[in-house]
Amino acid sequence: MHSPSDPHSLFLNHHAWLRSWLVRKTGNTFDAADLAQDVFVRVLTRQNNQVLGEPRAYLSAIAKNLMVDHWRRRALERAWLETLAAMPEAESPAPEQRLVFLETLIEIDKVLDALKPPVRKAFLLAQLDGYTCPQIADCLQVSLATAERYVARGLRECYAIRFEQ
Known part of the structure; x- marks a missing residue:
């Protein structure tokens, strides 16, 4: 059992697993590293002191939400870049x-x-x-x-x- 109030132990015991899981989900080690870091930042900033029976389920749920945000942001960035590319340079x-x-x-x-x-x-x-x-x-x-x-x-x-x- 882990407590989010002990993020150090949560990080030590599950960071490598989370990064591997994120690499499989994203297909990219850089995005996986960034997302894993963001997961633990969320853990640190949450005011949640309950004991976790399933820390990997907890971490993967946070990671899934962050991945959705990540993919939406990427889609918006692509659409924005396409819009900029289609603009006359004088209007850009x-x-x-x-x-x-x-x-x-x-x-x-x-x-x-x-x-x-x-x-x-x-x-x-x-x-x-x-x-x-x-x-x-x-x-x-x-x-x-x-x-x-x-x-x-x-x-x-x-x-x-x-x-x-």
């Missing part, structure tokens, strides 16, 4: 702005992922497809007031990103 943002835009995209993705599916869909219909609230209400088969609340919720959550940074 300055190098220092590119990173800021990418980090903002990643934050927006996290916010949208945390929204309930109908709220996310309503927000995206409004922002990306230009739907009006009555059109969203028809599309989602909800009342106009509900469609308006959904869009407002998405806007509030995205607007909050500005104040967290």
Whole structure:
């Protein structure tokens, strides 16, 4: 049995196993090393003192969540690079702005992922497809007031990103 309050022992006993497991999952030793480090950083920063009966299950659950975040970030980075490559050079943002835009995209993705599916869909219909609230209400088969609340919720959550940074 291990306790997250004893991360040193958890690290010593399971780090090599976790890295090997992550290498098999990612196919890349560098990503595996980074993710393993991030897993133990999470363990260190969590306020969880319960005793672990299955430390590898605990570590692999954290690692799976981090891998999902990692792959989503990579997909966003690829899409951003493709967008930049398609832009005329005169319209392309300055190098220092590119990173800021990418980090903002990643934050927006996290916010949208945390929204309930109908709220996310309503927000995206409004922002990306230009739907009006009555059109969203028809599309989602909800009342106009509900469609308006959904869009407002998405806007509030995205607007909050500005104040967290």
